[in-house]
Amino acid sequence: MRLYEFVRSFDLAIAWLRHTESKAVHTSENTKPVLTTILPELEGSAAEVFTRNVFFMVRKHLNRQGLLISEGWSEDGGNRTYYYSKYGGHEISWRVDYDRSMEKLICSCMKFESKGIPCAHMFRVMVVEGMNRIPEACISKRWTKGVHCSNNGMKEFVADEQLTQMARYGTLKSSCNTMCYYASYMDDAFNDLQQMFDKHSVDLKEKWIDRGYGGDGFAMDSRVRNDRSRRTFGLLDPRVSRCKGDHKHAEAKKKRKCGHCRLQAGHNQRTCPYKKNSHNTAVDDDYMENCLDDSLEKSFEIGTGCSDSGEWRGQAFVPQPFGSGGRDTGGQQRSPGER
Numbered sequence: 196m197r198l199y200e201f202v203r204s205f206d207l208a209i210a211w212l213r214h215t216e217s218k219a220v221h222t223s224e225n226t227k228p229v230l231t232t233i234l235p236e237l238e239g240s241a242a243e244v245f246t247r248n249v250f251f252m253v254r255k256h257l258n259r260q261g262l263l264i265s266e267g268w269s270e271d272g273g274n275r276t277y278y279y280s281k282y283g284g285h286e287i288s289w290r291v292d293y294d295r296s297m298e299k300l301i302c303s304c305m306k307f308e309s310k311g312i313p314c315a316h317m318f319r320v321m322v323v324e325g326m327n328r329i330p331e332a333c334i335s336k337r338w339t340k341g342v343h344c345s346n347n348g349m350k351e352f353v354a355d356e357q358l359t360q361m362a363r364y365g366t367l368k369s370s371c372n373t374m375c376y377y378a379s380y381m382d383d384a385f386n387d388l389q390q391m392f393d394k395h396s397v398d399l400k401e402k403w404i405d406r407g408y409g410g411d412g413f414a415m416d417s418r419v420r421n422d423r424s425r426r427t428f429g430l431l432d433p434r435v436s437r438c439k440g441d442h443k444h445a446e447a448k449k450k451r452k453c454g455h456c457r458l459q460a461g462h463n464q465r466t467c468p469y470k471k472n473s474h475n476t477a478v479d480d481d482y483m484e485n486c487l488d489d490s491l492e493k494s495f496e497i498g499t500g501c502s503d504s505g506e507w508r509g510q511a512f513v514p515q516p517f518g519s520g521g522r523d524t525g526g527q528q529r530s531p532g533e534r
């Protein structure tokens with residue numbers, strides 16, 4: 196799976212979760228369930244406290260309390276202990292301890308400890324004790340309404356200062372888009388907006404300096420933002436690694452030197468323009484004269500004493516013969532193509 200495919204699916208999943216949650220929150224907070232049991236006080240208090248899905252689970256247990264058969268009870272100071280068994284099955288029994296001063300119920304089935312919702316045995320005791328609401332101690336906070344926004348018991352999210360700044364920058368930038376689009380159609384709006392931007396930029400920069408923010412400001416910051424190695428956050432494209440046979444990013448090839456004149460002029464030994472003279476070890480006089488005339492003309496035109504076919508030594512022009520003798524020094528000569 197590609198990274199962008201993953202991010203798209205991830206966004207979709209998150210959006211689905213948020214939608215489901217807000218739907219559940221809406222149902223819990225803005226609607227009331229129809230009370231169906233014969234104990235509307237207890238059922239009503241459960242509907243008030245718990246979220247809707249949890250309420251349905253709790254109501255199931257509230258209905259089951261009618262199936263319990265009392266196996267007697269005992270009293271010890273402020274505490275009462277009730278024993279129950281299920282209708283039709285006497286072999287299992289439960290024991291519920293009721294602390295009257297604390298209004299606390301502890302059942303041996305441990306449903307409240309494991310799932311966080313009061314069990315049928317607790318409801319039975321509530322009925323016997325004549326309670327008209329579920330005691331606080333039998334409500335676990337995580338199933339109650341409004342717990343999703345109070346964020347109880349969770350570590351508070353501390354936003355990174357730089358991340359906050361980045362997020363704000365992005366938000367502001369994108370919220371300008373609409374304004375800029377419409378303003379770009381009208382002359383007066385365009386001018387107004389530009390003046391406003393200039394004014395606010397100066398004002399905000401002064402404020403920024405007054406409040407003592409360090410750094411070089413916008414220009415430097417945007418350079419850092421684009422520098423991959425200095426970024427510590429955000430999503431980047433993967434690094435492109437060069438593989439075998441990938442010559443797209445290779446440096447430009449070096450120009451080949453001519454094997455004859457040692458110049459990088461784009462010709463080779465076979466097509467070398469100087470080759471025709473190389474078979475003479477002694478340079479013939481006509482060629483020398485031509486060279487001399489050419490270079491004199493050139494030196495007057497360009498104002499330099501050097502030419503390709505020779506050099507000035509003192510006041511006399513000494514032409515350099517091409518061929519086997521000139522090869523050693525020929526490499527340092529300027530190439531005709533570079534002129």
Ligand SMILES: [Zn+2]
Nearest residue numbers: 302304314316
């Ligand atoms: Zn129980």
Ligand SMILES: [Zn+2]
Nearest residue numbers: 453455456467
């Ligand atoms: Zn050549």
